[in-house]
Amino acid sequence: xxxxxxxxxxxxxxxxxxxxxxxxxxIAQEIEDDHRFPAEVFAAxxxxxxxxxxxxxxxGGLGGDQLMYALVTEEIGRVSGGIGLSYAxxxxxxxxxIETFGTEAQKERWLRPLTEGGELGAWALTExxxxxxxxxxxxxxxYDADADEYVLNGTKQFIxxxxxxxxxxxxxxTDPDAGTDGISTFIVDPDADDGFEVxxxxxxxxxxxxxxxxxxxxxxxxxxxxxxxxxxDGWEQTMQTLDGGRIxxxxxxxxxxxxxxxxAKEYAGEREQFGxxxxxxxAIRDKIVHMxxxxxxxxxxxxxxxxxxxxxxxxxxxxxxxxxDASEAAREVAEEAVQTLGGYGYTxxxxxxxxxxxxxxxxxxxxxxxxxxxxxxxxxxx
Ligand SMILES: Cc1cc2nc3c(=O)[nH]c(=O)nc-3n(C[C@H](O)[C@H](O)[C@H](O)COP(=O)(O)OP(=O)(O)OC[C@H]3O[C@@H](n4cnc5c(N)ncnc54)[C@H](O)[C@@H]3O)c2cc1C
Numbered sequence: 164x165x166x167x168x169x170x171x172x173x174x175x176x177x178x179x180x181x182x183x184x185x186x187x188x189x190i191a192q193e194i195e196d197d198h199r200f201p202a203e204v205f206a207a208x209x210x211x212x213x214x215x216x217x218x219x220x221x222x223g224g225l226g227g228d229q230l231m232y233a234l235v236t237e238e239i240g241r242v243s244g245g246i247g248l249s250y251a252x253x254x255x256x257x258x259x260x261i262e263t264f265g266t267e268a269q270k271e272r273w274l275r276p277l278t279e280g281g282e283l284g285a286w287a288l289t290e291x292x293x294x295x296x297x298x299x300x301x302x303x304x305x306y307d308a309d310a311d312e313y314v315l316n317g318t319k320q321f322i323x324x325x326x327x328x329x330x331x332x333x334x335x336x337t338d339p340d341a342g343t344d345g346i347s348t349f350i351v352d353p354d355a356d357d358g359f360e361v362x363x364x365x366x367x368x369x370x371x372x373x374x375x376x377x378x379x380x381x382x383x384x385x386x387x388x389x390x391x392x393x394x395x396d397g398w399e400q401t402m403q404t405l406d407g408g409r410i411x412x413x414x415x416x417x418x419x420x421x422x423x424x425x426x427a428k429e430y431a432g433e434r435e436q437f438g439x440x441x442x443x444x445x446a447i448r449d450k451i452v453h454m455x456x457x458x459x460x461x462x463x464x465x466x467x468x469x470x471x472x473x474x475x476x477x478x479x480x481x482x483x484x485x486x487x488d489a490s491e492a493a494r495e496v497a498e499e500a501v502q503t504l505g506g507y508g509y510t511x512x513x514x515x516x517x518x519x520x521x522x523x524x525x526x527x528x529x530x531x532x533x534x535x536x537x538x539x540x541x542x543x544x545x
Contacts, residue, residue: 167466168234175213175227176234182211183242191243194372195517200327201372204246205253206281214253215278217407218262222270223279229407229469233414237462240418241425244521245372247415248528252323252373253277255408257284260332260348264392264400273330273350282329287319287351287378288401294320295534297334298343298398302380304335306387313337313349313390315358315383325376326361328353333380334401337394346397350389351380358383369520402479408529409482410472413465416489416525417458423493423500423518424454430504430513441503450503454496461489480542487535490525497522 168176187204194201208214216232218224225231232254240247261274261284276282293299302317315335325331331351338345353359363377392400428451431442441447468481500515501508508515526532 167470168230172227172231172234175216175225175231176238178211179213179235179238180241182207183238187239187246188242191246192511192514192517194243195245195369196511198366198371200249200374201246202327205249205283208250209279209281212279214250214281215258215274216254218254218258218274218278222262223275224262228473229410230466230473233410233465233469236411236414237418237421237465240415241422242418243372244415244419244518244524245370247418248370248521248524249283249324249327249373251408251411251415252286253284253328255411256286256404257324257328257330257332259407260286260391260400260404261330261350263403264348264396266388268388269350269391276329283324283327285322285324285328285331286404287322287325287331287333289320289322291318291320291377295531297401298346300334300336300346302333302335303339304337304347304349304385306337307384310384311387312384313387315349315351315380315385317380318362319378319380321365322376322378323373325353325378326364326374331359331378332391334397335380337397341395343398344395346401347394348391348397348400349385350391351383351385356383356385368523369517370524405529406478406482407472409486409535410465410468410478412525412529413461413468413482413485413489416486416493416522417462417465419493419518419522419525420454420458420461420489420496423497423515423522424451424458426514426518427451427454427500427503430507434505447503450499454499457492457496461485461492464488480539483530483535483538483542486525486529487532487539490522490532493522493525494519 215224216227220226258277304313337347358381360379361376365375464485468485497519
């Protein structure tokens with residue numbers, strides 16, 4: 164794959180790989196077992212200057228591109244799906260929309276802390292009653308002209324990082340009669356805005372070092388200058404944000420698959436049964452070759468989507484395709500990695516079980532696989 168990765172990208176990727184091996188791999192299972200969000204890892208990622216990779220330097224970002232961001236997300240996913248998910252949610256969902264849609268003042272106040280200040284972002288679209296059908300949201304934002312404020316009420320569901328974030332981009336209905344043109348985005352400050360409350364941090368089958376929260380908004384008053392873009396822009400912003408976000412979930416999936424594959428390959432070369440390494444049995448060799456094939460394909464689709472995104476092309480089909488393929492590959496590769504390790508694969512002493520549990524979310528978050536089929540079908544004119 165390296166033939167198409169520029170030197171500058173390779174340098175950052177290698178730096179992040181070294182960091183992941185030294186600082187994340189040794190704690191990856193422990194933070195899962197303890198359900199602990201590793202704030203110290205995010206502080207270190209901030210010091211490495213990777214919390215704002217695809218954000219312009221003038222706003223404290225690295226000024227990199229989507230390909231560089233995908234490479235780094237893959238590296239993090241290769242050792243910890245949970246850290247990878249919180250990282251991707253911060254960059255693609257919490258920070259990037261402020262750069263794309265925000266005013267200069269909003270970028271200074273809300274984006275810069277996310278790129279160079281070690282703070283974290285989150286993005287609240289999903290609700291208890293609206294997931295795949297996200298535009299059916301019920302959270303409202305009513306304008307109070309006297310105070311020049313919006314008043315937000317509703318419940319948001321499954322919001323990554325909401326309990327550790329310094330800003331949350333909340334989608335709410337400003338005009339109930341306008342359909343998708345009546346949805347707007349607000350920058351909410353969880354610490355300072357009264358009425359914002361994290362009511363649940365979910366226990367999950369995986370990714371437990373990444374907090375997934377239910378959030379209640381009860382008469383949260385937001386100054387009008389924290390509307391992102393114009394009133395009614397929220398849905399179009401969401402579609403654009405997901406086009407980029409899906410590339411990062413694809414990259415994270417490739418990372419999970421790569422981590423599981425490496426563990427399986429290494430084990431198969433060492434574990435002996437019937438007097439020889441199990442890798443010498445056709446059944447095991449074929450599994451590993453198939454894993455390799457799935458990963459290479461998913462990575463190519465991911466890098467193609469990222470490269471086209473960087474060229475300013477419309478990537479709705481490419482990003483959905485990459486996410487669909489890579490998330491399926493991650494689950495299948497991780498499952499076969501567990502099988503390759505036999506009984507040991509079923510224990511938490513070995514990483515494949517963790518990749519297997521983490522991979523499943525990739526087929527659900529930022530649009531389920533069924534919804535990716537809907538998106539791709541639409542793009543194909545079906
Ligand atoms: C760990 C985690 C982190 C998350 N992080 C965030 C976040 O940071 N911000 C955020 O806003 N959301 C987040 N989500 C929410 C996630 O995006 C939604 O869970 C997802 O979009 C699915 O919505 P749902 O759970 O309501 O499922 P539903 O929409 O109820 O879907 C249930 C099933 O029906 C299928 N289905 C629904 N509609 C169709 C259709 N038209 N055609 C075919 N099948 C269909 C789905 O594919 C699925 O299999 C997160 C979720 C999880 C679990």
